[in-house]
Amino acid sequence: MSSKARRRFLWMAGGVVVLGVFGYFAWGGLGKSLVYFWTPTELLAKGGSAYGTAVRLGGMVVPGSVEWNAETRDLRFRLTDGDTTVPVESRGAPPQMFAEGIGVVVEGVFTPAGVFRSHNVMVKHSSEYRAPEPGKHPAEYYRKLFRSQASP
Amino acid sequence: MRAESVAKFLGVAAVVVLLPGVYLGLVWAPPDALMGNVQRIMYVHFPSWLATGAGYLIGFVASVLYLTRREPRWDWWAEAGIEVGVLFNCTGLLTGSIWGRPTWGVWWTWDPRLTTTAIMLLIFAGYLVVRAFVEDPEARARVAALVAIVGFADVPIVYFSVRWWRTLHQPQSSPETVDPEMVVALRVMFLAFLLLFGYLATRRYLLARTRWETERRLLELEAARG
Known part of the structure; x- marks a missing residue:
């Protein structure tokens, strides 16, 4: 050549x-x-093979499903992708953006009891940036639930 | 106009635009409804990535021009663009991490956007390392240009990662998803960072030129001495 x-x-x-x-x-x-995270539908579709494997699960916090035990510092909520819902258990207060109806990604394992045991809750932020509306305090929910009751 | 005067003009313009930009972003624009004042880090974060993209794009284009034309000045531009790009790549990652801790709850996570971005930094930091290891100026320019061209493939992957894959990182914002006052502050900061980038890159280009000429002369002296 x-x-x-x-x-x-x-x-x-x-x-x-x-x-x-x-x-x-x-x-x-x-x-x-x-994939960075699975959806609840994908997780349940795996059946028994999903048990015990460390995975990330992503979805929305079902409104009204959040339970926080200030003494044991146990956090429970339900995570949904619209079709399937999985109960999630976690330890400690979540990040301050955590709220009902917000997108989250949790890291942990799916147990045979049908509960996702998470050791890390991450909050997904959307591409929206808005000024606060007068008289509204979105952080109020978080403060009421996690700050006033607990924290060492 | 000579490059020295261009650099001086860009430097002065950068300061003149940066000052009101910082005021608009930190004071004038409203805080975010959900994140509060933490969100203001966006006025440094987004512009950092714009400058990073500009730097790597200049590196890519100048590298192609060097390989096709073999004129040293394209090597100087490539080195300048990429080195300053690496700087803004670092400020982008740092500000993102500082924002991520209070918002996401973690400093870092291996989602596709963050992972491809880390790879991008490694590629172009590697480019600078390669340059430091090759002694002959022309061989160095050739090898470096090849690294820059192949490595640039990751840049659009970084951009599209938030659309192609599931990520923790949010997809690109647009003026429709950002409040008008924030958009104004952002645009001023975009301009300020581009000017700042232009100033740094032009200064770096001048430095590369001086080095090349000095190296040339040293090699000639050595050759003359035998």
Whole structure:
């Protein structure tokens, strides 16, 4: 090969590699095999094989389902993806953005009792940024539930 | 106009826009309804990523131009863009982490957005390392350009990660999802950071040029001495 043809070949080969990697990420199987969190529906679909494996579970906190025991510092709530709901148990106060109806990702294991035992609750924030409405204090819910009663 | 004068102009303009930008973001714009004042970190976080993207894009384009034209100045631009890009990549990650702790509850999590961003920093920090290891200026420019071009593939992956995969990180905001006053403060900070980036990158370009010329002269002297 002449040096010019060789150079053109190298350019094309490089371009194919870069596009290939990019395409694999964009449309390939990676998106399906490597998920950051499962939905409750996916978790239950795994059946017994889901028990005891450390996973992340993502969904929305069902309004009215939050129970906080200030003495034992146990937090219970139900997590839903709209179709399926899974009860979650956790220890300690959650992040200050935690509220009913908010999106969360919990890390932990699914137990045969059908309860997801979480050691870490993370709150998902949406892409919305809004000024507070007059007379409304969204942080009030958190303060009432977790601050006034407890905390060492 | 000479690059020195451009740098001086950009530097002065950056300070002139940065001062009102900081005021608008930290004082004038309202706090977020859910996050309170923590959300104000966005006025440094978003602009940091804009400057990071600008730096890596300049690095990519200049690297392609270097390989096709073999003019040293494209190597200087590539090095300048990427080095300053790495700086803003770090401020972006740091501000994101500081924001994440009170909002998400964690400093860091291996979600696709954060992971691809960490990889991006490693790639371009690696670019700087590669440059430090190759002694011959032309060989260095060639190898570095290759790293920059291949490594740039991660940049759009970082951008689209929040749309392609499930992440803890929120997807991109738009003026529809952000209150108008916050948008004004953000736009001023975007401009301020672009000017600041332009100033730093131009200064870095001048430094790269001086180094290249010095290296050239040293090599010539060595050759003359035998």
